[in-house]
Amino acid sequence: MKLYEFPPTRSIRVRWTLQELGVGFEAVRISLLAGENKTPEFLKINPAGKLPALVDGNVVLTESIAIVLYLAEKYPEKHLIPTDRVMRAELYRWLLFATTELEQPLWRIARNANLYPENRRVPADIENAREDFKPMAAVLEEHMKGREFIVGDSVTVADFVTAYTLDWANEVGLLEGFPILKAYMERMYQRPHAPMRIAAAFKSIRA
Numbered sequence: 001m002k003l004y005e006f007p008p009t010r011s012i013r014v015r016w017t018l019q020e021l022g023v024g025f026e027a028v029r030i031s032l033l034a035g036e037n038k039t040p041e042f043l044k045i046n047p048a049g050k051l052p053a054l055v056d057g058n059v060v061l062t063e064s065i066a067i068v069l070y071l072a073e074k075y076p077e078k079h080l081i082p083t084d085r086v087m088r089a090e091l092y093r094w095l096l097f098a099t100t101e102l103e104q105p106l107w108r109i110a111r112n113a114n115l116y117p118e119n120r121r122v123p124a125d126i127e128n129a130r131e132d133f134k135p136m137a138a139v140l141e142e143h144m145k146g147r148e149f150i151v152g153d154s155v156t157v158a159d160f161v162t163a164y165t166l167d168w169a170n171e172v173g174l175l176e177g178f179p180i181l182k183a184y185m186e187r188m189y190q191r192p193h194a195p196m197r198i199a200a201a202f203k204s205i206r207a
Helices: 010-023 040-043 064-074 085-115 123-143 157-171 179-189 198-206
Strands: 002-005 026-029 053-057 059-062
Touching: 002 010, 002 123, 010 064, 010 157, 053 064, 059 064, 064 085, 064 157, 085 123, 085 157, 123 157, 123 179, 157 179, 157 198
Parallel strands: 002 026
Antiparallel strands: 002 053, 053 059
């Protein structure tokens, strides 16, 4: 099994899942800074030129959510995905919530602050995105009252995805009004198989 990754991208979610599963894998670092994601070799794996990508025998998967679900289902004995149909639907719900309601404002901030060429940046959209994030974070804050995990009574892939997304939000100062979410995120990253935080990942690529 090969994980094509580059910190601090969403490949952290997949690495986290693999480390929690305790399965062996080969890490293949693809430098976005060096443009290695645009080489013909990598584009055969992911024509979108994005990370992460997972190759497991004849299975080639992209998109971090698809990959973590695949891994959880491949190793059901590790209990990272519920077997109960209703609980599994709840898992899907919060995975989609994290990627649509929480992650998308964060992408808008990143693109307009750093990623777009300067002539395409819209500074006003940064503030709009920050305001869009807050009510959705409040929904999750309410959900997490009295809870240790996103779904059920044990850790699932929804926790790895959500904790990473909250770490991203924390990096741009968006968790200050959400003490429950901040405590949950910190608790998740204290797990023995947790990956490096986003701040540490940035330092690693600048070293």
